[in-house]
Amino acid sequence: MDDLADLARSLVEKAQPRKRKLEMTQLGSLINPGLDDIDARANRPPGISTGYTEVDAILGGLRPKQLVTVAGATGMGKSIALVDMARHIAIKSRLKVAFFTFEMSNNEVFDRILAAQSKVPHRLIRDGLLDQEDWRRINSKIGPMSNAPLFLTDKAPMRVADIRGHCMRQQDGPGLDVVFVDHMHLTYPSSPRIVDRTAIMADVSPALKLLGMELDVPVVAAAQLNRGPSARLDKTPELTDLKGSSSIEQDSNVVILLHRPDYYDKDSPRRGEVDFVIAKNRNGETGTVTMAAQLHLSRFVDMSTD
Structure with missing residues (x-):
């Protein structure tokens, strides 16, 4: 009889929903580690330097889990900005970078980095028109590039899931500090059934945000602007000019819009800015x-440096 009672109790307990362990954090438990972390911030860089002094001063550098969108019209310099930041982070700061390029080949990215490093014009490198002095300048800058932890892939097309797979393998291997995607509008959606441009961006943008959250690294992605600035008297871009979807603005922690006055006016007094x-x-x-x-x-530099 006792055995039957024990069996009945056992069946009742199995039928009842189990209490799940509370996975939320009580505010008070954050106080001591939070204050310690604040105190330690004065003795460590706030984030990963972009290589641009004043941009770093405003942003505090690139921070883990952030989606940073660099947007501009065609020809404004989005790819230059991304390659330039990746170059600085990998070569100068020696941090590990994954760079996904859907607009250029790996060799084209290399040419741009070499031009920025050596100060030999990109056109001469691209066309192989180098004289002895150009080769001397290039050879003097090759050393730091040879073992820079910058990992490139020009494989396309890619979905964010494909990017994630590459990043996970790199994180398990050489390590990973920053991810660059050039660019967002050339990244494929999660399903081939998603064909509308707005729906594609509503699929890709949050996925890139979640990628940074999962990997605990900043994700920097280029994005296209629509033709809004060219239709206005004031050509300065605005958030509403982001092409395709409001989700880019919503998902991004930081949005940087590139504007070159001489792009629209060749005689602008701000030529070269x-x-x-x-x-x-x-x-x-x-x-x-x-x-x-x-x-x-193929680079942007601080005005003081220039």
Whole structure:
């Protein structure tokens, strides 16, 4: 009889829903580690440097779990900005970078990095028109590039799931600190049934955001602007000019809009300048940083450096 009672109790217990362990964090438990972390921030860099001093001052560098969108019209310099930041992070800061290029080949990215590093015009490198002095300058800069932890892939098309797979393998292997995607509008949606441009961006943008959250690294992605700025008297881009979907603005922690006045007016008194319009910054202030656009060297530099 006792055995039957024990069996009955056992069956009742199995039928009842089990209490799940509380996986949420009580505020009070955050106090001590939180205060310790705040105290330690004064003695460590706030984030990964982009290589642009004033941009870093506003953003505090690139931070883990952030989606940073660099947007601009065609020809404004989105790819230059992404390659330039990746170059600085990998070669100067020696941090591990995964760079996904859907607009250029790996060799084209190499040419741009070589031009920026050596200060030999990109056109001469592209066409092989190098003299002895050019080769001397190139050879003097090859050393730091040879073992830079910058990992490129020009394989396309790719979905965010494919990007994730590459990043997971790199994180398990050489390691991973930052992900660059050039660019968002050339990334494929999760399903071939998603064909509408707005729906594609509503699929890709949050997936890139979640990728950074999962990997605990910043994800920096280029994005296209629509033709809004060219139709206005004031050509300065705005958040509403992001092409395809409002989800890009919603998902991004930071949105940087590129603007070159001489793109629209060749006789502009600001010829050779580029504005990094920080139009959204979820963790701080917004603002505009003006830098020198050294397009012949495939790079942007601080005005003070220039």
